[in-house]
Amino acid sequence: MFEALMIRHTNGATTTRLEQVDPASLPQGDVTVEVAQSSLNYKDALAITRGAPVVRHFPMIPGIDLAGRVLHSDDPVFRPGDQVLATGWGLGEKHWGGLARMARLPGRWLLPHPAGLSGRQVMGIGTAGFTAMLCVMALEDGGITPASGPIIVSGAGGGVGGMAVMLLTQLGYQVVAVTGRAQLQAYLTSLGAAEVLPREALAPTGRPLEKARWAGGIDVAGGEMLATMCASITQGGTVAACGLAGDMALPLTVAPFILRNVRLQGIDSVMCPRPRRMTAWARLARDIDPTRLDSMLHDATLAEVPDLAPRLLAGHIRGRTVVHLSASK
Incomplete structure (x- = not known):
């Protein structure tokens, strides 16, 4: 038993x-x-x-x-x-x-x-860290580098968001973390966030395009937050969408995609093929910051x-x- x-x-x-x-x-x-x-x-x-x-x-x-x-x-x-x-x-x-x-x-x-990681660290990473790494890889596939500009991450207080902040920082990106919990500012800064914004920073305005502010984004919320994020990405930027904690609906126009050449990449960590899983876990073992983890x-x-x-x-x-x-x- x-x-x-x-x-x-x-x-x-x-x-x-x-x-x-x-x-x-x-x-x-x-x-x-x-x-x-x-x-x-x-x-x-x-x-x-x-x-x-x-x-x-x-x-x-x-x-x-x-x-x-x-x-x-x-x-x-x-x-x-x-x-x-x-x-x-x-x-x-x-x-x-x-x-x-x-x-x-x-x-x-x-x-x-993965070599070099304890069992506790592997499960500390888990689906959250694996998903975050797939998001980072999607930004890289879109040609987004640390020199491209800041990256915005929604739901940064959660597992995927926090892992994304940590990984992006370790790879040299400037990270803007978004959270609905103001008390997490010091925690997110310790993970490497250069700036911490309230959830209202991604509140909808009804405009098809917002001021272009971020070279890329990682979103766990879906809904209006993802729509506003897409509308705020700079020319040729990429957004990786991996969750629907806010809403499954996506109320946006085609403007970011046809006027700014924004790429929206969906991330499926559940049925991800084995070769990409192997690549992602090798990256995690190499790129994770054990102290921050x-x-x-x-x-x-x-x-x-x-x-x-x-x-x-x-x-x-x-x-x-x-x-x-x-x-x-």
């Missing part, structure tokens, strides 16, 4: 609690992993507190990230004892995820543990996760929460 956080939906009600699970109940897959660390993401918090629509079927073990040691493998790429990680691929949504002491999944979803991290046990989830949704937790699956943190 192994301990897991289990979401069940019974008689119209969704419940989440710790359970002892029989390993024979694990879903299909060719690699079984002893999970050492996972993390608490926004999507995990939604699944834990609300169930559907994040959870596609019940019962479900949440956790879109996991890192640990291979126990058994029918995949020739991996052998027992290998240190591995997985993010995305429907973990915690359609396939039992990482908030458990054991997981079974297809070997093609796994990546080798550690300043973003909080530690939790599996038993603490149900109480942390609503706090994360309410914006009361900054940075990243690493969940340790061993008896102690």
Whole structure:
């Protein structure tokens, strides 16, 4: 038996609690992993507190990230004892995820543990840091360099936004961080932000084009904030959009795209192909600032996760929460 956080939906009600699970109940897959660390993401918090629509079927073990040691493998790429990680691929949504002491999944979803990073650091990065790196790579693909001008990052107090601020700073970009929490100014400055703006800086004005201020942007909010960001990008700039924390709708005109040649690049970290995943994780291992990363991290046990989830949704937790699956943190 192994301990897991289990979401069940019974008689119209969704419940989440710790359970002892029989390993024979694990879903299909060719690699079984002893999970050492996972993390608490926004999507995990939604699944834990609300169930559907994040959870596609019940019962479900949440956790879109996991890192640990291979126990058994029918995949020739991996052998027992290998240190591995997985993010995305429907973990915690359609396939039992990482908030458990054991997981079974297809070997093609796994990546080798990046050299030079601890398990805590890997899960501190997790989906948030992986997504942020994909956003940075999208800016680079658009030809945006540190010499191009400042980069604006929305939702900077969250996991993806904070990781983006840190990575961009480490790579030499001037970063403008946007947050709805004024108390995070010192924290965002410590991550490298050259300027911290309130959320109102991306409030809609109704104009198809705003003053051109930023060479590029990374947006986690969607909706009006993304529309205003696109309208404020300089000629030939790029915006990487990776979230919809604000709104799924996008109320903007074609003006930024046909008058300023702005590029809007969507980022999908869930189904990202393996070769690009490998590239992104190699970059993370090379480009991450360990000191700044550690300043973003909080530690939790599996038993603490149900109480942390609503706090994360309410914006009361900054940075990243690493969940340790061993008896102690």
